Amino acid sequence: MASSSRTLSAPLRTRTPPIPLPSRSPPSWIPVSNRSFGASSLLSSTQPNNSISAIAATHNPQKFSCLKTKASTSANMATEKKVQVFDSEEALSVALAKYTADLSENFIKQKGSFTVVVSGGSLIKSLRKLVEAPYIDSIDWSKWHMFWVDERVVPKDHPDSNYLLAFNGFLSKVPIPPGNIYAINDALSAEAAADDYETCIKHLVHNGIISTSETGIPKFDVMLLGMGPDGHVASLFPGHPLLQEKNKWVTFIKESPKPPPERITFTFPVINSSANIALVVAGAGKAHPVHVSLGNGQDSEVLPVQMVSPEGELTWFLDKDAASKL
Numbered sequence: 001m002a003s004s005s006r007t008l009s010a011p012l013r014t015r016t017p018p019i020p021l022p023s024r025s026p027p028s029w030i031p032v033s034n035r036s037f038g039a040s041s042l043l044s045s046t047q048p049n050n051s052i053s054a055i056a057a058t059h060n061p062q063k064f065s066c067l068k069t070k071a072s073t074s075a076n077m078a079t080e081k082k083v084q085v086f087d088s089e090e091a092l093s094v095a096l097a098k099y100t101a102d103l104s105e106n107f108i109k110q111k112g113s114f115t116v117v118v119s120g121g122s123l124i125k126s127l128r129k130l131v132e133a134p135y136i137d138s139i140d141w142s143k144w145h146m147f148w149v150d151e152r153v154v155p156k157d158h159p160d161s162n163y164l165l166a167f168n169g170f171l172s173k174v175p176i177p178p179g180n181i182y183a184i185n186d187a188l189s190a191e192a193a194a195d196d197y198e199t200c201i202k203h204l205v206h207n208g209i210i211s212t213s214e215t216g217i218p219k220f221d222v223m224l225l226g227m228g229p230d231g232h233v234a235s236l237f238p239g240h241p242l243l244q245e246k247n248k249w250v251t252f253i254k255e256s257p258k259p260p261p262e263r264i265t266f267t268f269p270v271i272n273s274s275a276n277i278a279l280v281v282a283g284a285g286k287a288h289p290v291h292v293s294l295g296n297g298q299d300s301e302v303l304p305v306q307m308v309s310p311e312g313e314l315t316w317f318l319d320k321d322a323a324s325k326l
């Protein structure tokens, strides 16, 4: 799509979000488009329910080679895991853009759409190469459907909003149709916003926009996820009972250990139903949970990031600082 045909909204300056949102949860019959809604080395994994394929570190991410292996897992499923280590976060972001663009092309060819889930945090900055040439023009953004793996229960123009972060760093630069951007309804309580988002997802499953796994759980084409220094993913924190949630697709937390306290989040059944997950981790401050997940590091408890085990493929994008303990 030519860059001249992009329909970009202005950055948020007021409390009015660029995507029209109802003041309260809309009934399910409202059309979804109107809803608110260096060198290579090989590692072995200590994680029992995952296989690991390879680590490749390089200045030129186009040239890394990955050995792929598959192993059985406890739930008769195989998670194919790839680990890529880059000399810099810059090189990581180049590779992440290619990874995402390739998936976009393949899914759009295969089924005519691409369902993408993003986290907040540092992930959004690492997506910066995707909004540059060649991908800005080669990706068919009109087929993208965007979701959030977690969101803080704040207005969309609040500095803590994951939506605002994504808008400023990504959405404002690409012509994804506004009706394909599924933000949470920020006019609701945490509990109601989680229910509302789950209803939105159900509606899209019903419409065939979101695929499902054999068990009927939404199966997003890709989740692009960051990880906190404590090993949290989405708003699923170490030791929290929500790690064990099995029934809900979207839930809420009111006492997040990381501010702000009120958040909504996808649960592990949905996260692990994904066709692809990219875990994007940069910086020495995250070396410990990476060591625990991929090396022989230990923690007093199972970290949320260790519970990421998708039905499809898991790819770790690490910079060398995050991988420094491996």
Ligand SMILES: O=C1O[C@H](COP(=O)(O)O)[C@@H](O)[C@H](O)[C@H]1O
Pocket (backbone or CB within 6 Å): 119, 120, 121, 122, 123, 150, 151, 152, 162, 225, 226, 227, 228, 229, 232, 233, 234, 235, 258
């Ligand atoms: O609070 C959150 O933190 C995590 C990790 O953020 P990062 O800045 O350390 O990468 C993020 O993935 C999540 O979406 C966000 O709500």
